[in-house]
Amino acid sequence: MKKWLPVALVLALSACSSTSDTTYYQLPVAAKGAAVSSVDAARPAVFVQHVSVPDYLSGNGLVYQTSDVKYTIAANNLWASPLDQQLQQTLVANLSQALPGSLVSASPLGQQQDTLNVTVTGFHGRYDGHAVISGDWVLEHQGQIVKRSFTLALPQKEDGYDALVRTLAEGWQQEAQDIANGIRSLN
16 A cells, blocks of 8 residues: 555646646748749849847747836747747748849848848737837948838737737738838839
């Protein structure tokens, strides 16, 4: 009887403990027809060199602003891959769609290329039901430097992390379109 006591104790304790499911999120890219790109020296080229995020966004957890001064980082709702990488990959995809005559890449493309760097300062949910996306981008175009800031606060259509990630992705795509418009205005 005594040898079964530890087993019974472990079973009782494990029944009392609650397990929380961890959910992983990846930013979706708007689905459009796949384009085949070839390297052509005559085509405009954009090198998305870097997308950076501040420390509070660089961890695994999605971020939610609970008051004007307080932020919470989710413990069980995590980014599937580092946020800065997701932002860069989706920016390349979104710019490729928005600039069909250009070659857009996260790798250097040669000497005749525009270089884009983006600093994201906000990419989180907010207590008033909005998704916040903010920062600035710097484009080097033929020796000329262009810098623009952006701030978006998009209302979430539903509650929850799924809706938050979809709204953030929608805002990021919107910002990619604004960046594409800025690039087009220089050409």
